[in-house]
Amino acid sequence: MxxxxxxxxxxxxxxxxxxxxxxxxxxxxxxxxxxxxxxxxxxxxxxxxxxxxxxxxxLPLVDAPPGFWDRVLAPEDVVDLAAARRGRVWVSRWRALAGAAAAAAVMGVVFVPRPEPVQPAFAKITQSHAERASLGNDVVTNLAGAVVPVGIEP
Amino acid sequence: MSPTVTQRGGRRPSAALGALVLGALCVTGLGSGADAGTPDAAEELLVKARKTATVESFAGVVEVVWLDDQGVEHVERVGARGADGAFVIGIGARKAVGDENERFTNSGDEHTRWKGHGGTRAPRPGDSWDLEIAGRRHVAGRSATVVVARGDDGLVRARFAIDRETGQLLRRAVLDEQGDVVRVMRFVSIITGGVDAPPPAMPGDGFDDTPVAIETLPSGFVSRADAGSGYRLLGQYLQPDGAVQLYYSDGLFTASVFQRSGRLDWDALPPGTPAAIDGVRARSYSMPTGTLVVWSDRDVVLTAVGDGPPDAVIGIVAEMSGNPSDDQSWFDDVTDFVFGPFDWE
Known part of the structure; x- marks a missing residue:
């Protein structure tokens, strides 16, 4: 890339x-x-x-059933298509299982709830701080800035 | 190694400086008493000024001046008046009202409310700063005593003008580590005493949600007993929306760190000023009330806001993000990068 x-x-x-x-x-x-x-x-x-x-x-590697490849690869034998099919089905089932496990692993991570997006409320934050600061302090210099327009609220 | 601009660590010996200032005051007649120029006298003026606006009656216009993240100066004016222990700042849909123990603020779309705080008493201003009376000036036509706060490096980081007659704070200016003013609150006109104004009323039902003081934080949130340099934790609160607020003060300035579970959507934030704080991605904003910094830590979104010098707020962020600001070059780099545009006098 x-x-x-x-x-x-x-x-x-x-x-x-x-x-x-x-x-x-x-x-x-x-x-x-x-x-x-x-x-x-x-x-x-x-x-x-x-x-x-x-x-x-x-995830574990998947082996074919015992004798499967011998039967498939032996040229003198007539291939038992039904058996071969069962083997393919067996492998397919393993593959499906492996895929499902992988998917579960992925989903287990992906679908863990992420925190909700949060936007700090600037006006509330500055007001609340100014109010708390004005308790026991000069009210005018602490609160005058909290009531003027700022224009940067998310 | 400690940052250059957040020098704290208890009251520092300043006898020589105090003696010089005292001598100067005696010569120039600035002081009204034998100890008027001492750090203690300066501190007493600041401590008294904390309460005056909720004790004395007054009415006036306050000017709020600040630089935004592009270095553009903004000026806004709001009315302010107080009587019988109650006050109102602003008008209409944008106003803050309150009395000794209660606050309600509406900035248009948002409202917040406090009833008491249940927190620890704030430190004294002189615990973290060298204070001195630096003369007199006229603010809004009234004679005021000027108190300056210096860090350990001797740089002035704040100037206060306090009404000589009533003790009310008339002007507060905050300076950055280059000595440039970054934020000012000042009366441009004021009358005191005998103000014929009814006590502003608190709003009624429908606005009852208030933060609640808590001893233990919910799981996943973090707290520090000390943050930055000299800031002490004075209270922990659970906000009505589930956020946690940690409130700090160094005796002169204040800061809060808000924490909320979730994932910060950086793309939805206003532009602000991008910053990297010791490898932690952050975004900074210059606001009328102070400096605001947003960052995230795992699944928590954190927002720090403070009315002190910008570098002090950055220092809090560094400590809260688990990266104490012990790297001189890093700290200088960040503060220069974030607050470089504040080349303003």
């Missing part, structure tokens, strides 16, 4: 997967390193993705 495809402010979290898989070029990796250094949220996201990847990789 090329670093020229995005600027520092245009990265989305899909780049984290590429980052984990070593698919980013040097420019993109450096940009993402910088983003990770400044953002606890991105670092948390990276840690979550790494957990998913590790969980999938830790």
């Amino acid at each position: 090329s670093g020229t495809e995005f600027g520092a402010g245009e990265m989305d979290e899909s780049f984290l997967s590429a980052y984990l898989d070593g698919e980013l070029d040097a420019v993109a990796r450096a940009a993402l390193d910088a983003r990770l250094a400044e953002s606890p949220d991105w670092r948390a996201e990276l840690a979550a993705l790494r957990t998913v990847r590790d969980a999938v990789r830790s």
Whole structure:
């Protein structure tokens, strides 16, 4: 993945997967390193993705049933299509099971409820602080600033 | 290593300075008594000024001056009056009313209310600052005594003008570590005594939600008994919306740290001034009431707001984020970056 495809402010979290898989070029990796250094949220996201990847990789390898490959590969034998089919079904079931386990691992991480987004209410915060500060302090200098328009409320 | 601008640590010996100031005051006749120029006299003026506006009757116009994050100066004026222990600041939908123990503020869309505080008594102003009487000046046509507060480096970080007749605070200016004024509250006109104004009434039903003092914080939130340099925790409160408020004071300035569970949506924040505080991403805002800084720690969104010098608020953030400001170069870098535009006299 090329670093020229995005600027520092245009990265989305899909780049984290590429980052984990070593698919980013040097420019993109450096940009993402910088983003990770400044953002606890991105670092948390990276840690979550790494957990998913590790969980999938830790799943056991699946072996075919004993004698399966002998029967399939022996040229002199007539292939028992029904048996072969049972074998394929067996493998398919293992694959399905492995896939389900991987999906469960992914869902276990992805669907852990994330905290709700919060926007600090600047007006309430500054007012509440000014009020508390004015208790036992000069009321005019503490509260005058709380009632003038600021215009930066999220 | 400690930050250069948040020098605290108890009352410092300043006998030589005090003697010089006292001598100067005696020569110039600034003091009204034998000890009028001493740090203790300066402190007494500040302590008395804390209460005067809720004791004396007055009416006037207050000017609020501050620099925004782009370094643009803003000036707003509001009316203020008090009588019989009650007061009102502002008018219409934007006003704060109160009495000795209660506050109600409406800034248009939001309202907040306090009833008492149940917290610890604030430190004395001289606990963290070198105070001195620095002369007289006229503010809003009234003769005022000027008190300055210096840090350990000798730089003036605040100037107060206190009415000589009533003891009321007429002007407060806060300076940054370059010595530039960043925020001013001042009366531009005032009359005192015999003000014919009925006591402003507190709002009735429907505005009863108030913060509640708590001993133990809910799980996931953090507290520090001391924050920044010289700020002491005076109270912990649970807000009606579930946020936690930690309230600090160094005796002269105040700060609060609000905490709320959740994930900070950086993209939805107003632009402000981006900052990195020892590896912690933050965003800073210059407000009429002071400096506000937002950051997040795991699943908690934190907001610090304080009326002191901007670098003092940054110091609180550094400590609350688990990264005490012990790195001189970092601290200088951050404060220069965040507050560099405040090149204003």
